[in-house]
């Protein structure tokens with residue numbers, strides 16, 4: 207009897223051991239096959255690329271597991287923050303410069319002028335030397351000091367001007383346009399006599415130009431002419447996405463997606479991608495997500511841009527009441543007008559802040575304010591369409607560009623924007 211008992215005990219013990227081993231193996235497989243990338247899964251782009259320009263674009267399309275699990279939709283995001291200049295604007299800078307060189311509006315050795323406080327200026331400053339050109343950026347003088355430092359480190363000359371309305375002749379965009387034409391005249395010897403007396407920009411420390419310096423200071427002696435990049439109205443911006451980002455998304459999803467959503471600054475990204483995708487398959491739904499203070503939501507949903515009082519031209523200061531950067535506008539740009547949209551959502555600053563922290567905690571994605579707003583848009587589209595759909599959006603830049611504001615606890619607390627969500631309850635996802 208005893209031997210039978212001990213044999214039974216041994217059998218039971220061995221069965222328990224086998225069961226434990228199997229369940230251990232299953233747990234191991236579950237944990238590690240999810241988190242570890244097998245060698246054969248390593249994704250390589252072309253083995254080598256042609257210089258800096260060759261490294262722009264062909265960004266990965268990331269499956270955002272946390273948002274996909276929460277919504278029942280496949281939510282994919284184009285990782286534009288992985289471009290060499292750190293944003294989606296690298297593509298635009300390349301396209302603007304290449305088209306201008308091709309048309310002869312810009313020549314090698316010429317200066318690319320842009321009025322921009324953000325990513326486009328950084329991308330232009332980085333890309334211009336790759337084409338043998340220089341870059342001059344006009345920015346409002348209240349822009350974060352880091353941006354000025356980055357631009358100067360990239361070798362651009364930077365001109366800081368007072369922030370005024372876009373209708374004012376000295377708005378930074380208008381100054382940039384004027385400087386481009388002055389530079390062209392200067393290179394053709396048509397500058398006035400006063401200009402001859404001025405020093406060349408190269409001799410200034412860091413190339414920085416303060417607002418009270420005469421216009422002619424911004425031109426080097428060997429200036430070969432100027433070209434105004436004009437990201438808002440130049441349709442090369444749209445084409446960068448129509449010919450690049452859109453086709454990449456189409457290929458990376460295996461030509462199988464239901465919707466695209468993004469916020470708009472110039473509108474180039476939304477327009478280029480929405481138009482390309484809808485021409486490929488016209489039932490792909492395209493949406494705008496609009497931050498506070500922007501008039502585009504009204505334009506898309508009601509056909510009216512703004513009330514008379516809200517018109518940008520009537521305001522003296524920046525009209526946007528949002529902590530997000532690079533998105534939202536109160537005028538219709540040529541680029542935005544190329545978009546094909548099925549609808550729009552409003553996003554709040556609180557939602558964008560909460561989303562950025564959710565993405566960070568649930569998958570380690572450290573993205574900027576416009577990317578977070580785009581992900582808010584992706585969840586809104588998922589709620590509208592219901593589970594089972596594939597939705598694509600854009601991760602425009604990294605959180606590293608947003609340390610002093612969007613990722614600064616004090617800055618957020620001063621504005622009542624301290625994040626507190628534990629999940630996606632701020633978007634009614636439980």
Ligand SMILES: Cc1ncc(COP(=O)(O)O)c(C=O)c1O
Pocket residue numbers: 293295324325326469470471472473474475476531532533574576577602603
């Ligand atoms: C960080 C960032 N995200 C998004 C956008 C919006 O992209 P688009 O100008 O193509 O509408 C911009 C535009 O400047 C930007 O700088």
